[in-house]
Amino acid sequence: MSVQQSAFRGFANPVDPSPAELRAWAYQPDSVPLQAMPPDWDLLVAGDQLVQTLFELAMDPACPARRFALHCLYIYAADGIRTNFRAHPKRRFRKLVEQAERHGDELMTTWAHNSRVLLARPDLFNYHDWCEGGLVRQERRIG
Structure with a gap:
């Protein structure tokens, strides 16, 4: 039985959920x-x-919470970049961007761009665009 078919029983600790x-x-x-x-x-x-899990969810067009996962990826990217990668490893970020460019659909290639x-x-x-979901709600390429 896949995760998609099993019943979700809630979070043990919603502040620190597991990837599963x-x-x-x-x-x-x-x-x-x-x-x-x-x-x-x-x-x-x-x-x-959770970034790898969020990335997998954002890459899945059938995921009902895909846009939420994508929103979290925008936060992750902005947090890493704005802290000069003190908050997140630059190598992990670059790998996600490259994966999105190679295998992602338009939503994901836009995130990568x-x-x-x-x-x-x-x-x-822009805080609204990157951290409050602006680039997810009004998808566009910046720059």
Whole structure:
């Protein structure tokens, strides 16, 4: 039985979900609505521990929480770039960008493009776009 078919039973600790919990929730996001999550849950989960899971979810067009995962990837990218990669390893970030460019659809290649533009031009950072979901709600290429 795949995660997508199993019932999501909730988070043991929503502030620190496991990759398996996040994946199970992402395929049944109505089981625990985002409004029921802790404040700034997107910022909490957009870290190194869950970035690979978030990336896999964002790469899956069939994932109901895909746009949430993509939003978290925008946060992850901005956080890494704006801290000069003190917050996240630059190598991991680059690998994700390259994977999105090679295997991603338009949503993911746009994320990769925007991430590369922000890397080259950190002055283009806009909190609303990168951390509040602006680039997910109004998909566009920056730069």
